[in-house]
């Protein structure tokens with residue numbers, strides 16, 4: 001059994017991380033395909049897949065619930081496209097005491113703004129979705145595609161997003177101790193709110209106050225959930241797969257990523273180097289000699305192109321070796337650049353084969 005196959009066999013959660021554009025979504029989907037082919041019940045949470053891939057996965061219509069996808073596998077494959085807003089609503093519904101509280105929050109304008117725009121929300125909801133699918137018991141493996149955030153590991157911080165939200169001064173005013181549950185806001189606090197209203201507008205403050213009042217009593221549930229999520233990220237059956245391309249800039253990002261993972265006491269179990277150039281049966285030296293000897297002839301251009309490609313490929317190999325040094329315990333899987341975009345089940349299955357063979 002190859003190492004990547006073993007990785008799939010022995011984990012319940014695989015989180016694909018890396019900078020945008022390297023093939024994270026593709027690798028996530030292909031990993032789930034490989035798991036389904038190995039007989040597992042796999043689900044992949046994708047984020048912003050290319051339209052044609054979403055079509056192929058049957059999730060083109062924005063939908064937050066897993067869809068079963070037919071294909072040549074003995075297990076099952078489901079896919080869900082993360083919808084941040086509906087996931088947030090689901091979380092609110094889960095923690096609310098009753099339907100009325102949930103509706104009060106979900107209908108609140110401040111909430112609607114926050115749930116869509118607060119930085120880290122998408123990351124938070126990605127890990128939340130992961131938690132939900134993992135807990136459902138319906139799947140042997142949950143594969144998560146992480147959002148293309150600028151901050152490499154925003155999703156690790158994601159469970160803490162709530163604390164940031166609850167650091168909001170309005171929340172502290174509304175929930176300050178000694179005044180009982182949100183009924184009366186004392187005069188001093190009212191003055192602060194009035195001043196705030198002068199800056200941001202009374203409606204905004206009213207909505208924010210209403211939101212935090214409605215939120216009252218739910219923080220604990222949220223916090224417990226955040227802690228459970230942090231635990232799941234650190235579980236020994238959770239693996240991080242770092243996706244990179246062999247180009248210099250993404251290798252640098254990947255190394256930064258490894259350091260950040262390390263700081264969080266986590267390790268990458270695998271590094272997937274995507275879009276490798278084809279293996280060439282020559283060395284840079286020989287290809288250059290050939291280019292020199294054929295210069296000016298009809299084959300001169302082709303020989304020079306081969307020499308350039310060989311040099312690029314050798315540079316790629318060096319950088320990959322550096323990356324391997326930075327993550328000595330991680331297995332390396334190389335995936336060549338395919339001729340076409342990966343946008344259907346067949347090409348995903350092909351990537352799955354390349355990862356696991």
Ligand SMILES: Nc1ncnc2c1ncn2[C@@H]1O[C@H](COP(=O)(O)OP(=O)(O)O)[C@@H](O)[C@H]1O
Pocket residue numbers: 019020021022023024025026027049050148274275276335336337338339340341342343
């Ligand atoms: N090995 C590959 N060969 C050819 N095209 C690829 C390969 N991996 C990814 N792609 C294509 O590159 C584009 C970006 O890949 P994607 O997985 O969406 O990247 P990310 O999620 O990291 O932004 C997509 O159009 C995808 O089909």
Ligand SMILES: [Mg+2]
Pocket residue numbers: 021024025026047048049145148
């Ligand atoms: Mg993507």
